[in-house]
Amino acid sequence: MAAVVNIRRDVKDKFYRYKMPVLLTKIEGKGNGIKTVFPNMADVARALNRPASYPTKFFGCELGAQATFNDDTERYIVNGAHDQERMRELLDSFINKFVLCSSCKNPETELLVSRDDWITADCKACGHRGDVENKHKLCTFIVKNPPKKASKKGKKGAAGADSIAGQPGQVDGADGEDDDDQDELSRKINEGAQALLSEEQAAKLIAQREADEDWGEDTSAEAVARRMAALGVGASLLADEDDDEGDKYSAFAATVTSDMSNADIYTGAQDVSTKSYKVLVPLVPALFSDDIVAQLPTRLALLAKMTSNEKDQKALLGGFERFFASHPDLITPTVVGKVLLQLFEADIVAEDVLLHWSTHVSSKYAPKDVSKKVRKAADPFVEWLKTAESDSEEDE
Structure with a gap:
């Protein structure tokens, strides 16, 4: 199990309540296929209340390397062999730019993306709302992959006192988040499709839509129509895009x-x-x-x-x-x-x-x-x- 450190590594107070696991790295591959894997990136990201893809993509931007990530398998990779201490320094930079409040320097923030694609950090500790470094390349990725909204069950910030007291680096309420961002189909089902479909049919429809993303699946209009007919669903329900x-x-x-x-x-x-x-x-x-x-x-x-x-x-x-x-x-x-x-x-x-x-x-x-x-x-x-x-x- 990874050791636990202060989220702000410049703070030496051992009673500092905001903690995270030490970022671990592992070099895999050889030659052109060499890469740096982060075995506990998911745990680190939960402690920061950020998607694990954000710091991974940040590393790629800073190093000029390809970054890949899979939230299902919790596998996060940056191409090339990179020194562990260097990656920890880059993580500190990510925390400073995209996690810490610009006013109180506490990590109890949530990222908000406006309609004009401007990103701000809303601090739950002091109430300050300030801009992050919107000129950074990571911001383009964040706009395309905005953070998930907290559930209505009272999900606390990952860096908050309640979420880490006694168990540093772990996040309460993480089970309340969806595994993936809802696509347009899911939103339409949540907004009104329950009146047309039973819960069982809706679940089948979502599962089928996700399966369609597989490369081996036939996604022609005829195949989609056959699957819709098998579920007894009208074409209008799946029309999440214009015909043209x-x-x-x-x-x-x-x-x-x-x-x-x-x-x-x-x-x-x-x-x-x-x-x-x-x-x-x-x-x-x-x-x-x-x-x-x-x-x-x-x-x-x-x-x-x-x-x-x-x-x-x-x-x-x-x-x-x-x-x-x-x-x-x-x-x-x-x-x-x-x-x-x-x-x-x-x-x-x-x-x-x-x-x-x-x-x-x-x-x-x-x-x-x-x-x-x-x-x-x-x-x-x-x-x-x-x-x-x-x-x-x-x-x-």
């Missing part, structure tokens, strides 16, 4: 030209949707032509800016599948391998995502035969990734 929503993203992609700057494309994409994964699939084929290997380096900064989480990375790979569907002559180990290698070395797509993608053929983004061919062409690159990982395990 998909056309909106394709229409934007059609306006993209080779001479447009990355900044202009990013701004246009944000105007269409702040959810990058919706824009990336039609955008990628519009960005590249037959000379994709030479063109890709000029767009890596744009793709890195638009991939802040695993869902974005999956959509990005789906976009490249769609590109290869329209350029079948380029589906070769050389071209596909060079594309994936650039994405991996630029820390745009994580190793875990690439390995998962390589084993899950899907017709979600391109015809299934194209999906198979692209993954087959990627085999040499994937084997290289696996070899680096296995070599590391043998050394250990």
